Amino acid sequence: MSTFKPQQRRLTIKGRAFHFVSYEGRAANERRGEKAEPSMWYLMLEGRRCPTVPCQPDQPEIEIDQALLRWVEEQGLNTLPAVRPAKAPSARATNDRRRDWWGAS
Numbered sequence: 001m002s003t004f005k006p007q008q009r010r011l012t013i014k015g016r017a018f019h020f021v022s023y024e025g026r027a028a029n030e031r032r033g034e035k036a037e038p039s040m041w042y043l044m045l046e047g048r049r050c051p052t053v054p055c056q057p058d059q060p061e062i063e064i065d066q067a068l069l070r071w072v073e074e075q076g077l078n079t080l081p082a083v084r085p086a087k088a089p090s091a092r093a094t095n096d097r098r099r100d101w102w103g104a105s
Helices: 063-074
Strands: 008-013 016-023 040-046 048-054
Touching: 008 040, 008 063, 016 063, 040 063, 048 063
Parallel strands: none
Antiparallel strands: 008 016, 016 040, 040 048
């Protein structure tokens, strides 16, 4: 049984939010042809994860943040514009409804 405890770090760099999650490494599996992977921090992007820096469970949070910030800067992600959430659709006036339920005017 593993004692690894996943962690999450949320950093805002130049107005852009970044979400990082730590994942436990795994041993090699020769039968499946899989190589060993170390514990890593991953950047979470739209349902995908991108490996960033090695994860050391006893590392202080400030060092983790500095390593992740350094990685973001090395990748050039800090120069991209901040993503702004889409505006919620405005409520339609009651007299602006379509006359027919199937959408014809």
